[in-house]
């Protein structure tokens with residue numbers, strides 16, 4: 001076989017495989033599908049099933065009873081960072097966006113999506129200021145303090161804002177780490193750097209992000225099933241402790257696992273957050289690479305620590321665009337779409 005023929009048959013094989021994957025996906029139910037509900041994929045409509053889909057960094061979508069909620073919105077991560085398989089212009093369905101905080105790697109695509117879909121975006125005070133600066137109307141931007149009484153009602157569930165704290169980064173060593181990463185993977189080309197700078201500009205570095213602008217969201221279904229979400233692994237706040245004291249436990253906790261570059265210093269703050277949320281299932285967030293800034297952080301040491309210290313908590317690590325579904329009545333993970 002000459003080289004050209006080999007190439008063509010290889011291409012044909014690739015296309016055939018891709019077509020098969022698409023076919024399988026088309027027939028898949030919402031939990032097995034790799035097409036996000038927010039990108040036009042299947043959405044659970046029954047009263048029992050809630051879907052949580054990992055969309056890279058701290059992005060998750062929550063789908064329930066035909067509604068879709070986006071948690072963070074940072075899909076175009078630039079040319080050097082691994083593609084999620086979802087770009088902002090593919091998002092065509094969402095009822096609201098909840099932003100954990102206003103750094104670019106949590107909100108850079110929120111304004112374009114919200115404007116196109118005409119939906120509201122919820123965030124802490126510095127996030128709100130940034131949403132307006134980026135041109136979102138004040139009717140679509142919603143500011144929360146997380147200090148109590150901020151409740152967003154949907155069909156069959158509500159979302160409450162709870163003041164959290166941003167991760168406390170490793171001080172001067174952060175710059176050293178970034179230099180070490182650059183030494184390993186090289187510096188961006190001017191074109192790559194320009195694309196990354198444009199994404200970085202759609203976020204805020206206000207110092208208020210750390211103590212006033214990082215918001216956890218607790219989703220409570222009519223059945224009592226609860227999902228907690230926090231997109232930065234900072235210290236547990238008194239507000240979170242008081243809130244959790246009033247509800248006792250959650251069923252699923254989505255917690256950030258990033259900020260430090262080694263597991264020795266990253267596990268304690270993430271573990272403390274998992275402990276305060278007291279869930280049955282833990283879903284990690286923010287553990288994947290952002291080229292030049294964060295490395296992929298292995299999850300096994302955290303999972304081992306969980307097994308030792310909180311053996312009742314089951315970690316579920318999802319690949320990009322994969323989903324986990326749960327019964328809001330039994331509280332258990334559902335293994336299929338049946």
Ligand SMILES: [Zn+2]
Pocket residue numbers: 101103166232
């Ligand atoms: Zn941040």
